[in-house]
Every structure is written in structure tokens, then in C-alpha cells.
Amino acid sequence: MTNQERIWQVVHQIPRGKVASYGQVAKLAELPGYARYVGYVMKNLPAGTKLPWHRVVNSQGRISFPRNSSSYQRQKTLLEKEGVVFIKGKFSMKEFGWLQDEI
DNA sequence: CAAGGGGCTGTCA
DNA sequence: TTGACAGCCCCTT
Numbered sequence: 001m002t003n004q005e006r007i008w009q010v011v012h013q014i015p016r017g018k019v020a021s022y023g024q025v026a027k028l029a030e031l032p033g034y035a036r037y038v039g040y041v042m043k044n045l046p047a048g049t050k051l052p053w054h055r056v057v058n059s060q061g062r063i064s065f066p067r068n069s070s071s072y073q074r075q076k077t078l079l080e081k082e083g084v085v086f087i088k089g090k091f092s093m094k095e096f097g098w099l100q101d102e103i
Numbered sequence: 104c105a106a107g108g109g110g111c112t113g114t115c116a
Numbered sequence: 117t118t119g120a121c122a123g124c125c126c127c128t129t
Contacts, residue, residue, distance in 0.1 A: 105129100106128105106129085107127105107128090107129085108126105108127095108128095108129105109125105109126095109127095111123105111124080111125105112122105112123085112124085113121105113122100113123090114120105114121090114122095115119105115120090115121090116118105116119090116120085
């Protein structure tokens with residue numbers, strides 16, 4: 001079980017309509033401080049992966065891509081399709097944050 | 104082995 | 117609220 005696989009499993013557990021931050025995913029994967037590594041892993045996901053990578057955002061509740069990039073648009077669209085409401089380029093972690101009230 | 108950079112974070116001005 | 121900065125860990129040069 002590699003660290004990368006642990007991260008995949010955690011991301012896979014994020015329920016539909018919820019989002020988690022990179023740091024949160026890292027912690028749940030028992031890899032505190034690996035936030036940046038999580039981003040690295042997401043970037044190198046195999047093509048056609050079923051991992052809900054779009055449910056992972058930064059701690060500010062914002063997408064870590066330039067607003068005009070296609071990746072940004074793709075992630076935003078996927079999230080909205082799951083019911084996550086975007087407001088002024090970001091969304092409320094209070095409302096959609098995963099395990100926000102259990103941590 | 105050293106250096107650079109990547110979908111990050113928390114702190115401080 | 118925004119921007120600059122210093123830590124973070126890992127992979128590729």
C-alpha cells in the first residue's frame with residue numbers, strides 16, 4: 001500500500017455533493033502535511049480514472065486552477081452537477097465541506 | 104547528490 | 117480581503 005494508493009482511497013470516499021481540501025485528504029490518509037503531494041498525485045491520475053478528483057479543492061474553498069483554464073471549467077462544472085453551488089468563484093466549505101462538523 | 108517545481112497551507116503585514 | 121513568505125513532501129532533471 002503506497003502513500004499514493006492511500007490518497008486515492010480517501011478521495012474515493014468523498015461523498016457526492018461534498019468537497020474536501022488537499023490538507024484534509026492528506027490527514028485522512030494518515031499523511032499529515034502531504035497536501036502538496038496530494039495535488040501532485042491528482043495531477044498524475046491515470047486516464048479514465050473513476051476517482052472524484054474534482055471534489056478536492058484548496059483550503060480556501062476555491063479551485064486551484066487559473067479561472068480561464070479548461071481544467072478549472074471542467075472541475076467547476078462537475079461540482080455544480082453534483083449540487084455544489086458556486087458563489088463568486090468559490091463555495092462555502094461550511095455547507096459543502098466533507099466532515100466539516102466531525103473534525 | 105542538488106535544484107526546481109507542483110491542482111497546498113498557515114501566518115503575518 | 118489580498119499578497120508575500122516560508123514550510124511541506126515527492127518526482128523528475
